Amino acid sequence: MAVYTEITDDELAAFVSAYDIGRIVSFKGIAEGVENSNYLLQTDRANYILTIYEKRVAERDLPFFLGLMDHLADRSFPCPTPIHDRDGDALRRLAGKPAAVVSFLEGISIRRPTADHCAQLGATLAQLHLAGSDFTLKRDNALSVHSWRPLFEGSHKEADSLEPGLGAHVAQELTDIEQHWPTDLPHGVIHADLFPDNVLFLENRLSGFIDFYFACNDFYVYDLAVCLNAWCFEPDGSFNITKARAMLTAYRRQRAITPAELAALPLLARGAALRFLLTRLHDWLNQVPGALVRPKDPLEYWRKLQFHRGVTGPSAYGLE
Amino acid sequence: MAVYTEITDDELAAFVSAYDIGRIVSFKGIAEGVENSNYLLQTDRANYILTIYEKRVAERDLPFFLGLMDHLADRSFPCPTPIHDRDGDALRRLAGKPAAVVSFLEGISIRRPTADHCAQLGATLAQLHLAGSDFTLKRDNALSVHSWRPLFEGSHKEADSLEPGLGAHVAQELTDIEQHWPTDLPHGVIHADLFPDNVLFLENRLSGFIDFYFACNDFYVYDLAVCLNAWCFEPDGSFNITKARAMLTAYRRQRAITPAELAALPLLARGAALRFLLTRLHDWLNQVPGALVRPKDPLEYWRKLQFHRGVTGPSAYGLE
Numbered sequence: 144m145a146v147y148t149e150i151t152d153d154e155l156a157a158f159v160s161a162y163d164i165g166r167i168v169s170f171k172g173i174a175e176g177v178e179n180s181n182y183l184l185q186t187d188r189a190n191y192i193l194t195i196y197e198k199r200v201a202e203r204d205l206p207f208f209l210g211l212m213d214h215l216a217d218r219s220f221p222c223p224t225p226i227h228d229r230d231g232d233a234l235r236r237l238a239g240k241p242a243a244v245v246s247f248l249e250g251i252s253i254r255r256p257t258a259d260h261c262a263q264l265g266a267t268l269a270q271l272h273l274a275g276s277d278f279t280l281k282r283d284n285a286l287s288v289h290s291w292r293p294l295f296e297g298s299h300k301e302a303d304s305l306e307p308g309l310g311a312h313v314a315q316e317l318t319d320i321e322q323h324w325p326t327d328l329p330h331g332v333i334h335a336d337l338f339p340d341n342v343l344f345l346e347n348r349l350s351g352f353i354d355f356y357f358a359c360n361d362f363y364v365y366d367l368a369v370c371l372n373a374w375c376f377e378p379d380g381s382f383n384i385t386k387a388r389a390m391l392t393a394y395r396r397q398r399a400i401t402p403a404e405l406a407a408l409p410l411l412a413r414g415a416a417l418r419f420l421l422t423r424l425h426d427w428l429n430q431v432p433g434a435l436v437r438p439k440d441p442l443e444y445w446r447k448l449q450f451h452r453g454v455t456g457p458s459a460y461g462l463e
Numbered sequence: 464m465a466v467y468t469e470i471t472d473d474e475l476a477a478f479v480s481a482y483d484i485g486r487i488v489s490f491k492g493i494a495e496g497v498e499n500s501n502y503l504l505q506t507d508r509a510n511y512i513l514t515i516y517e518k519r520v521a522e523r524d525l526p527f528f529l530g531l532m533d534h535l536a537d538r539s540f541p542c543p544t545p546i547h548d549r550d551g552d553a554l555r556r557l558a559g560k561p562a563a564v565v566s567f568l569e570g571i572s573i574r575r576p577t578a579d580h581c582a583q584l585g586a587t588l589a590q591l592h593l594a595g596s597d598f599t600l601k602r603d604n605a606l607s608v609h610s611w612r613p614l615f616e617g618s619h620k621e622a623d624s625l626e627p628g629l630g631a632h633v634a635q636e637l638t639d640i641e642q643h644w645p646t647d648l649p650h651g652v653i654h655a656d657l658f659p660d661n662v663l664f665l666e667n668r669l670s671g672f673i674d675f676y677f678a679c680n681d682f683y684v685y686d687l688a689v690c691l692n693a694w695c696f697e698p699d700g701s702f703n704i705t706k707a708r709a710m711l712t713a714y715r716r717q718r719a720i721t722p723a724e725l726a727a728l729p730l731l732a733r734g735a736a737l738r739f740l741l742t743r744l745h746d747w748l749n750q751v752p753g754a755l756v757r758p759k760d761p762l763e764y765w766r767k768l769q770f771h772r773g774v775t776g777p778s779a780y781g782l783e
Contacts, residue, residue: 152574166666170571171503172494183491183503185569249505251490254472346486 190247221351250343250350258389263349265390269397275332284359368415388461409454416448510567541671570663570670583669585710589717595652604679688735708781729774736768
């Protein structure tokens with residue numbers, strides 16, 4: 144949730160006139176996206192999302208993100224399509240910051256996904272991995288295993304303020320995950336942030352993925368690990384094996400999961416839990432007074448991590 | 464800017480199905496309205512605004528607000544029209560709170576109004592006063608002169624933290640305004656919060672007023688006083704007499720301003736400045752850590768108040 148940038152009337156008019164998208168009918172800041180300022184821009188032709196990239200998104204990464212959406216949309220993958228201006232550019236500047244316009248995707252995000260939603264998620268995630276496999280730009284996962292220790296060092300001491308002993312437990316877990324992190328799994332473009340917020344459904348049919356601003360090159364199965372954590376736990380913290388089975392089974396109907404990927408899944412799920420635990424911990428301990436964003440509970444991800452530590456094989460995820 | 468309430472999938476589906484407005488295509492929290500949670504609801508038929516009333520709006524006032532919008536829309540005044548459910552009710556409940564759906568008004572709010580925008584504002588404000596004159600429900604202005612002393616008493620001591628001496632100056636001003644506040648000016652339904660945020664323009668033609676949640680019965684000229692403050696000062700704090708003249712002249716072409724109203728305008732403008740000074744001061748001194756709203760500068764309104772104290776007659780506002 145974020146609308147950080149003030150835009151003057153003249154700036155907005157000049158910006159929109161650089162595109163062949165019609166005349167402005169409405170322009171409203173929307174409560175979506177923690178990293179950027181997002182606006183719903185309605186013209187007399189269509190609806191668009193206008194995004195202003197705030198400082199948490201590196202400007203050098205924008206050609207990757209916008210190029211990826213272009214690439215995926217070309218392959219009929221359901222995602223926002225960058226709108227190019229009259230000169231052919233998808234990236235412009237607005238109010239002194241990088242900005243882009245993308246097509247508006249219909250659909251609503253689901254707060255309480257069912258097993259059917261999870262199945263659709265799995266199938267579409269496999270399609271994403273396949274459609275992205277020939278995308279030529281590369282972007283390392285800046286929030287993968289190598290980043291976790293530096294991230295943790297900033298919050299180690301204060302972690303115990305959330306739960307006594309948390310700091311030491313996380314340190315041990317981090318060391319263990321670092322030592323066992325795989326190096327040679329199938330990899331390519333992943334979304335890396337597929338929370339229910341970022342998946343739209345129209346009448347319970349998946350209509351698209353949004354918010355590609357964490358997309359990067361990493362193990363495909365890491366995306367599945369993120370989704371296991373974000374989609375397959377109930378509000379009471381319990382793991383829903385039916386949802387996991389639905390998601391993974393639908394995924395592998397589109398793209399085979401190799402035995403090595405399957406064997407690595409519990410560890411990657413712990414890693415994915417640790418990644419969100421650490422960024423949430425950082426945001427929790429660095430709250431800005433008056434900030435527009437309410438931080439999320441880091442301990443939710445510590446509890447998810449515990450679950451995966453107890454997993455001994457794929458049957459825990461509903462697979463043989 | 465506010466989206467406070469979490470709505471589950473089932474709650475939303477059940478709520479929308481109570482209306483004959485089609486099927487949900489999109490649902491996004493929008494960064495508008497400080498008092499309520501607002502969502503842009505798109506269906507396969509039209510766009511709507513869904514509002515959930517948070518605790519700062521008294522539930523007993525909702526029939527007045529919704530009834531007023533109904534009344535005005537019936538008279539072709541450009542404002543959102545409440546959508547009635549299949550039982551004919553405009554007020555329902557969602558996520559345990561009062562909620563309503565209104566029609567979506569096209570247009571964008573102007574950050575830097577020109578004299579022409581101010582003229583259109585003045586003309587439309589007069590139309591509002593005329594169209595509301597036969598509305599039968601009543602609501603006292605809870606933020607008029609009687610409320611200012613209790614409001615100030617909560618912030619008197621801390622006011623000096625903003626500017627040394629501010630507390631004593633405001634106290635003196637408050638006493639002066641209370642003593643001279645008029646009792647017998649023409650009155651009726653006013654908007655009471657007509658900031659540029661709440662006025663939409665489509666291609667520079669005024670398309671409507673929104674956010675009627677401060678509307679009440681009070682002196683008509685108090686609405687003009689609020690608008691003088693909100694529309695006719697430049698970002699550097701200077702008063703733009705051309706804009707004031709444009710606004711007031713256009714207003715009185717539609718509804719005559721009486722000599723008594725004209726004489727009272729400088730005092731009412733001071734009062735209107737004091738009202739926003741005091742509520743901003745209260746919000747400034749009562750910031751909630753992690754709140755979603757960034758407080759506005761109270762001193763901006765103290766400086767506006769100073770200007771009106773120096774006004775000796777209508778010529779300062781561009782009128783003979």
